[in-house]
Structures are given as structure tokens and as C-alpha cells.
Amino acid sequence: MGEESKSIGEQGELIVNNFLELIGWNTPQSNISINCVYSIAHKSKTAKKERSTHGIDFFYANKSNLKINTLDNIVISVKFSASEYPKYPSTKFKEYISDLSQTLECFIRSDLRIESIMGFNEQRNIKKADDLGVLFWINNCNKSLQNITKEVATIETPKDLKFSRIYLVDNSRMVFIHKTITKMRSEYSNYLINFHYNQSDANFSDPEIIKYGTVMPVEYLTADILPFRLINDKDTIFGISTNDDFSEENLNSLLAYASDISLDFTNQLIILFPDYNKLSHNLICEKIIGKFNRRTHKTIVKILSFQSDFWSLGDE
Structure with a gap:
């Protein structure tokens, strides 16, 4: 024993x-x-x-x-x-x-x-x-x-x-974080996956604070939204993974969050949901992304599921 x-x-x-x-x-x-x-x-x-x-x-x-x-x-x-x-x-x-x-x-x-x-x-x-x-x-x-x-x-x-x-x-928390990072690495194997560090009153005045890096802040361990920057020699992509299920409201919120952060360094965005399915959700995505791009600069938005099952093969 x-x-x-x-x-x-x-x-x-x-x-x-x-x-x-x-x-x-x-x-x-x-x-x-x-x-x-x-x-x-x-x-x-x-x-x-x-x-x-x-x-x-x-x-x-x-x-x-x-x-x-x-x-x-x-x-x-x-x-x-x-x-x-x-x-x-x-x-x-x-x-x-x-x-x-x-x-x-x-x-x-x-x-x-x-x-x-x-x-x-x-x-x-x-x-x-x-x-x-x-x-x-x-x-x-x-x-x-x-x-x-x-x-x-x-x-x-x-x-x-x-x-x-x-x-x-x-x-459940381990699965969310593990599957998110694994999906990011698989989908963007020629990019370096960085965690984006949110700017706030708690850190903006520190000259040594950087905006992204490969070390996850301890606070992100229990967060339901994980922000990333995917970087290579040619471009940068802003990534968001959420532990909340897909919905029109959640997609709207994430696009608003992304626009506040990423418009100054990229026009490319990837959003990961746990349950996204192209057949079920594509019409909602086209409607919301279309409205989003009419309000802001044109952004290339890609939406995927971070789950690894055969249905996700149809999300491309």
C-alpha cells in the first residue's frame, strides 16, 4: 500500500x-x-x-x-x-x-x-x-x-x-489550459506562443513591465479568458481562449475586448471556444464579425474549438 x-x-x-x-x-x-x-x-x-x-x-x-x-x-x-x-x-x-x-x-x-x-x-x-x-x-x-x-x-x-x-x-482547469496551449501550438506551429499581459492601474507605471512573454501570470491559472500573442518574423496574431461556451453575447464581448487591446499591433484575431462548431455557429459568427468590422478597422477573425475531436476537423 x-x-x-x-x-x-x-x-x-x-x-x-x-x-x-x-x-x-x-x-x-x-x-x-x-x-x-x-x-x-x-x-x-x-x-x-x-x-x-x-x-x-x-x-x-x-x-x-x-x-x-x-x-x-x-x-x-x-x-x-x-x-x-x-x-x-x-x-x-x-x-x-x-x-x-x-x-x-x-x-x-x-x-x-x-x-x-x-x-x-x-x-x-x-x-x-x-x-x-x-x-x-x-x-x-x-x-x-x-x-x-x-x-x-x-x-x-x-x-x-x-x-x-x-x-x-x-x-477541468488543467484541461482548459492544456488544450488551449496545445491547440495554439498545433494550429500556429510556426509562431512563438506568448501570453499577453493585460495593462491596468496595477502595472502600467512600472517601466520594466513587458506586454507579453512566455511565462503565464499566476492570476491566469483561474481565469476563464486567456489572452495570447502569436508572433513570428512576418506578423502578430492576437489570440483569446475562453472557457465559456459559444454564444452571440460571448462572441460580442470577446471582440470588444480584443479591439481594446490589439488594434495597435495586429489585424488578425483567433478566438477559441470549448464547444464551437462551424455548422451550428457559422451564421452567427458571420453576422457578428460583419458588424464588428463595420465599426472598426477590418480584422481577420478565425474561430475554432480548442477541443480535440473529429468534429473540429470541419471548423477550418
Whole structure:
């Protein structure tokens, strides 16, 4: 039983490690142990001894491109199982969040955090560090797309937990991001796929902020819209993938969003929906895109599904 549990854990860490590489979080530190600062308060209910350490599955740090002069220290916990999600996930969710929250609480006072900040301060102008958690709660059931994030959204976490933000990534979220990037790479193999970094009051005044790059911001992990720039020597395409189903309203909204961002650097746009079907949706697309182009400069708009099934072969 112990060997099987170890094998399952290793498989989960391998999946997450490859996923982190997919989103540009290359060479994260892994399997780190930090000292527990609150050994009594963080003691497990079933443990006889006080807690001495916390284990960190992965640690990744990067200067944020969405926040001014900010370093994101990201503590990653992987919870992987061979079976489906529990029918009532609240108990497990509270257990996993509590564990990661306590790890973050001790990480804030750890040598690992000090080393991370000093390492970036030597290279770039860092004035603030955000200490964040990412919980990968995933399993080996490829049909288990139960939206855990929505199910636990209203669950109250224990009031004694202290953390800034924790992002929850479940199977459905992994599928959305993985299929989106895979589709982009397949469809535009001669382009470099970059994440577009939205400009806002939180980052516009930082002279070092760039507008796009190969590293996904941590905030995009739980976003239902992923913006991209596809770039090669000849041109640039603005790409949007949405986790929301195709509808006239959603297409209108995405075109408006794209026009606010992309008209100064491209006249080409690709939009990915999870359920787009040319036969069912083409007339709506022609109507909406026609209206859009009458209001703005003429834009070449291509709409596809990011799902990989044989019906998508007819969307060309």
C-alpha cells in the first residue's frame, strides 16, 4: 500500500511538473522542506509530536508582469489521487487548504523566502513580495471534469488560517489550459506562443513591465479568458481562449475586448471556444464579425474549438 501511494504521488508531481513547463514556469524548485515556526499550532490532530517541518512540492518565483515592482513567491502543493473527487468535497478541501495555508505561514519566515527576494533584488527593482499558494487538486480519472472550484467557492475556510491568496487548480482547469496551449501550438506551429499581459492601474507605471512573454501570470491559472500573442518574423496574431461556451453575447464581448487591446499591433484575431462548431455557429459568427468590422478597422477573425475531436476537423 505504501509503495502504491508513493507511486501515485510521484505521478501527480510528474504531471504538474510538465504542466508548469507548459505554462513557462521552467525549472521550479521541488521537494523542499522548510522549518515549522508554529510547531504546536500546526501539529496534526493525529500526530503525537509537535510539527518540525513543512514539505513544499514545488516553489516558483518570478517578477510579476501584472503588478508593479512585485515578486511573486509561489508555493505549490500537489494533491493527486487515482480515484474521482469525493461527492462532497468540503472536508478534503478544508484539509488541503489548511495544510497549504500553514506552509505559507511558515514560508513567510523562512530562509527560502529571503533567498528568493535577495536573488531577484540583485537583478531587478523589487519593492514588494506576494507570497501565494497554488493547490493542484487533480486525479487520474480523465472523465472527472467535476468543477471542484465552483463547488467549494462558498465553503468557509477555518478562521484561524492566515494566507494572502491560494489558487485552486482542478482537472477541468488543467484541461482548459492544456488544450488551449496545445491547440495554439498545433494550429500556429510556426509562431512563438506568448501570453499577453493585460495593462491596468496595477502595472502600467512600472517601466520594466513587458506586454507579453512566455511565462503565464499566476492570476491566469483561474481565469476563464486567456489572452495570447502569436508572433513570428512576418506578423502578430492576437489570440483569446475562453472557457465559456459559444454564444452571440460571448462572441460580442470577446471582440470588444480584443479591439481594446490589439488594434495597435495586429489585424488578425483567433478566438477559441470549448464547444464551437462551424455548422451550428457559422451564421452567427458571420453576422457578428460583419458588424464588428463595420465599426472598426477590418480584422481577420478565425474561430475554432480548442477541443480535440473529429468534429473540429470541419471548423477550418
